[in-house]
Amino acid sequence: MKKTLELLCGALSAAALFAIMTLTFFDVIGRKVADNSIPGSLEMTEMLMVVVIFAALPLVSLREEHVEFDSLDPYLPDWLRRAQSVVVHLLCGAVLIALGWLMWRTGGAFLQSGETTAQLKVPKAPFLYGMGVLCAATGVVHLLLIGRPPAEKMEGEGVAL
Amino acid sequence: QTVLTASSWVPPTHALTLAQAEWCDLLARNTNGKVKCNLLPRAVSAPPGTFDAVKNGLADLSFTVHGYTPGRFVLPQMAEFSFLGDSAEPLSVAFNKVAMKYPQFNQEHQGVKVIAYFTHGPGIIFNTKRPITKVEDLQGLKFRVGGGMVNEISKALNMNVTLKPAPESYELLSGGVMDGTLFPAESTESFKIDKIIRHATTFPGGLYNTSFIFFMNQAKYDKLSPDEKKAVDAISGETAARIIGRHWDKVDRRAYALMQANGVQVTKADAKFVADVKAKTGALEAKWVKDAEAKGLKDAAKVLAEFRSEIAKQQK
Amino acid sequence: MTEALIGFAAIFALAIIRVPLAFAMGLVGFGGIAYTRGLDPALASTAQVVYETGFAYTLSVIPLFILMGNFVARAGLAHELFEAAYAFIGHVRGGLAHATIAACAGFGAICGSSIATAATMSKVAYPSMKKLGYSDSLSTGVMAAGGTLGIMIPPSTIMVIYGIITETNIGKLFAAGVLPGILTAALLMAGVVVTTSRDPEHAPPGERMSWPQRWRALRGIWGVVLLVLIVLGGIYGGFFTATEGAGFGAAGAFLFALLRGRLTFRSTFEVLVESARTTAMLFTLLIAASLFANFVNFTTMPGDLKEWITHLGLSPTMVVVAMMGIYVVLGTVMEELTMVLLTIPLFFPIVTSLGFDPVWFGVLIVMIVQIGLISPPVGMNLFVLNALLPGVGLGNIFRGCWPFVAVMIVVLGLLIAFPQLSLWLPSLMK
Numbered sequence A: 001m002k003k004t005l006e007l008l009c010g011a012l013s014a015a016a017l018f019a020i021m022t023l024t025f026f027d028v029i030g031r032k033v034a035d036n037s038i039p040g041s042l043e044m045t046e047m048l049m050v051v052v053i054f055a056a057l058p059l060v061s062l063r064e065e066h067v068e069f070d071s072l073d074p075y076l077p078d079w080l081r082r083a084q085s086v087v088v089h090l091l092c093g094a095v096l097i098a099l100g101w102l103m104w105r106t107g108g109a110f111l112q113s114g115e116t117t118a119q120l121k122v123p124k125a126p127f128l129y130g131m132g133v134l135c136a137a138t139g140v141v142h143l144l145l146i147g148r149p150p151a152e153k154m155e156g157e158g159v160a161l
Numbered sequence B: 001q002t003v004l005t006a007s008s009w010v011p012p013t014h015a016l017t018l019a020q021a022e023w024c025d026l027l028a029r030n031t032n033g034k035v036k037c038n039l040l041p042r043a044v045s046a047p048p049g050t051f052d053a054v055k056n057g058l059a060d061l062s063f064t065v066h067g068y069t070p071g072r073f074v075l076p077q078m079a080e081f082s083f084l085g086d087s088a089e090p091l092s093v094a095f096n097k098v099a100m101k102y103p104q105f106n107q108e109h110q111g112v113k114v115i116a117y118f119t120h121g122p123g124i125i126f127n128t129k130r131p132i133t134k135v136e137d138l139q140g141l142k143f144r145v146g147g148g149m150v151n152e153i154s155k156a157l158n159m160n161v162t163l164k165p166a167p168e169s170y171e172l173l174s175g176g177v178m179d180g181t182l183f184p185a186e187s188t189e190s191f192k193i194d195k196i197i198r199h200a201t202t203f204p205g206g207l208y209n210t211s212f213i214f215f216m217n218q219a220k221y222d223k224l225s226p227d228e229k230k231a232v233d234a235i236s237g238e239t240a241a242r243i244i245g246r247h248w249d250k251v252d253r254r255a256y257a258l259m260q261a262n263g264v265q266v267t268k269a270d271a272k273f274v275a276d277v278k279a280k281t282g283a284l285e286a287k288w289v290k291d292a293e294a295k296g297l298k299d300a301a302k303v304l305a306e307f308r309s310e311i312a313k314q315q316k
Numbered sequence C: 001m002t003e004a005l006i007g008f009a010a011i012f013a014l015a016i017i018r019v020p021l022a023f024a025m026g027l028v029g030f031g032g033i034a035y036t037r038g039l040d041p042a043l044a045s046t047a048q049v050v051y052e053t054g055f056a057y058t059l060s061v062i063p064l065f066i067l068m069g070n071f072v073a074r075a076g077l078a079h080e081l082f083e084a085a086y087a088f089i090g091h092v093r094g095g096l097a098h099a100t101i102a103a104c105a106g107f108g109a110i111c112g113s114s115i116a117t118a119a120t121m122s123k124v125a126y127p128s129m130k131k132l133g134y135s136d137s138l139s140t141g142v143m144a145a146g147g148t149l150g151i152m153i154p155p156s157t158i159m160v161i162y163g164i165i166t167e168t169n170i171g172k173l174f175a176a177g178v179l180p181g182i183l184t185a186a187l188l189m190a191g192v193v194v195t196t197s198r199d200p201e202h203a204p205p206g207e208r209m210s211w212p213q214r215w216r217a218l219r220g221i222w223g224v225v226l227l228v229l230i231v232l233g234g235i236y237g238g239f240f241t242a243t244e245g246a247g248f249g250a251a252g253a254f255l256f257a258l259l260r261g262r263l264t265f266r267s268t269f270e271v272l273v274e275s276a277r278t279t280a281m282l283f284t285l286l287i288a289a290s291l292f293a294n295f296v297n298f299t300t301m302p303g304d305l306k307e308w309i310t311h312l313g314l315s316p317t318m319v320v321v322a323m324m325g326i327y328v329v330l331g332t333v334m335e336e337l338t339m340v341l342l343t344i345p346l347f348f349p350i351v352t353s354l355g356f357d358p359v360w361f362g363v364l365i366v367m368i369v370q371i372g373l374i375s376p377p378v379g380m381n382l383f384v385l386n387a388l389l390p391g392v393g394l395g396n397i398f399r400g401c402w403p404f405v406a407v408m409i410v411v412l413g414l415l416i417a418f419p420q421l422s423l424w425l426p427s428l429m430k
């Protein structure tokens, strides 16, 4: 289950990020060398960004890499930390599942209004449905983490600064 | 007392923010201060999200560009074709008049109360490299364009264009990433590229334009008392379109003076250039007529002709 | 004003019970909008912020710079940088420490992360320092402090985030960080001179290299130089925008690591997923911060706060000094990204309304983050070194970092006193 999620979401977000990198590279090269940028490259980057962010989101939660104020941890008794983890995962799970519902609903609104990207005319609705599904999946990840001991982190993993 | 929460996605000194404030002042004056606006310190959403933000009641009052939400609006594209008019006020008044006359326009804006349809001043080609005097000169330069009809027009003219947000113009042009951009005169000042551009090519009636609406949340409007509604209605439509158009024109004039002061070489497109553009972009009007009729606007070609004659009338 | 203050208090309360910051800010932002504008607008605005942040082209600069840094770390360029720096200055007292700082500055020019810079450098520099008998506290202090150069010298993740939330030009921010970065490096070296003069036997000089050896070592860093020239030269030379430059840099770093045989399919996959995860984590924070800012926008706080500050009658510079004082204290106990995201909506409007340049304030914020990253008890760079060098012990690391915290506070003072240090280079841009 965990392996499948890591492989599936990992492959999706990795492929999308690699695609953004390649696309930007060839877009600039094309503009300079062949005097023509790739049509719709901006929009493709935008759509791929959605994939990068939302496909990686379940993995961030799975590894508990969200920025947290954990300075108090060493001073708290074990039972309190466990109780904390239950409350926090319940809350995060509920928030994300609600957000998933909201994005799914918004996807429906986009489908109805027929909104597309400007140049390539790709409908935006499927991306919103995707955001919804992945947010809800992340919520489920949090619910499954209730009661589990916190994940062991590698050094400096998940820190952006 | 009723307070309308107003949002603006351009800077506080921009023509649109000022026009919105003027309209609000007028409303407050006409209602003896009973209906007022509260302009938020920053926009409630990024520019493309403004339509939904007002529709959903995040703000009560704002303005937006139809092209920011591609695929949603067809009819207002009528105001984005080449060679429509030489200044924003008559164009906006004519656009508003024709759009308000045919209910299909408002039907495309369900969930919001349109106060006025309007446009900016005539669209110009700016670049940092060389004068553009004929349609062939458009090749070999890289242009930034926004969304909407201008994108279709530049494609029809075989221009090498990239879609980038307007606020990125400064970075794109100052660094030399791109050679030019399509803007009304006003934008050279508001996006701070007036010192970077070297050449401008103007067209009689503008190469393109952009359709906007100034609009209000429907529920907020419905909740107004009959007197308040009357006060809003009284300055909606033509009055509002005129206020906004005048603000655009004022900054357009200032921007032209600035161009002169900065030594920008202005080329007026000649008859041949105009004819060439017309030939290449003709199909766009035919396509709009077809799309507009599919959206329920009967005899769209006639509406377009009516729009043109109304502009001519307003420009007199 | 009251609603906004309650909002801030609620975020702190949630954060203290360990609710991830993004969720705390997002929930409070949502609740605040629902309270001030109604539930439907709050739902709509949340959905809107989520998809607008997702579909934002300019934000692609974030994952691309992160990716570039991660590829560069894999490419093993740090080793050559350290060798070259050592060849030139290794023979003076504390030479390895000086070389470490110089190598950090060089690595910082291609990597936008302080933690990655410190972590990468620890693998290269620590073994050499250990061999020559450097004290653990000196060597970890130098690596922790040197690592923070990664966020002052462009590219810089924190500058990108600051630029995005305050709508400040990222290219200008990058240019503004160059001189302060060099200044910090120089003063850190001065700090090494002072510390080693008190305890010379724990920082012996290395061997002196001949000039041919030095040139050979210098040739080893062509890869770094090339990448820096491509990315920064490309951005300032008008070849591409900062966003495109990040993509170009990432592709360049990828090719480089590939050509040096440092990448397998598996490790490439790992680098990509790790970068995507960091991106997703940052974007949840950006989304939440923007929701919260939307709520604050509907309250009277921005106006009230400005009025209050004018009422206090402090000189504008004193206001900034007071803010920096608060930051230095907060930075000792808080994670720095949290600190910046929570306080910028509060401090930034005040600073700009006092007439200060947002670029200058951005540089001050980066310096504050640098200080926070190495000031105990909560300093990310210190924790990373502790995890990577299990034999050292947190006590030694904490002892070693103080001289460098002091040096950086001096730099902060200089940056406040002389805004030209930050603003001169960006002023040269058209």
Ligand code: NA
Residues within 6 Å of the ligand: C107, C108, C109, C110, C111, C112, C113, C149, C150, C151, C152, C153, C154, C155, C156
């Ligand atoms: Na850096």
Ligand code: NA
Residues within 6 Å of the ligand: C331, C332, C333, C334, C371, C372, C373, C374, C375, C376, C377, C378, C379, C380
């Ligand atoms: Na700290």
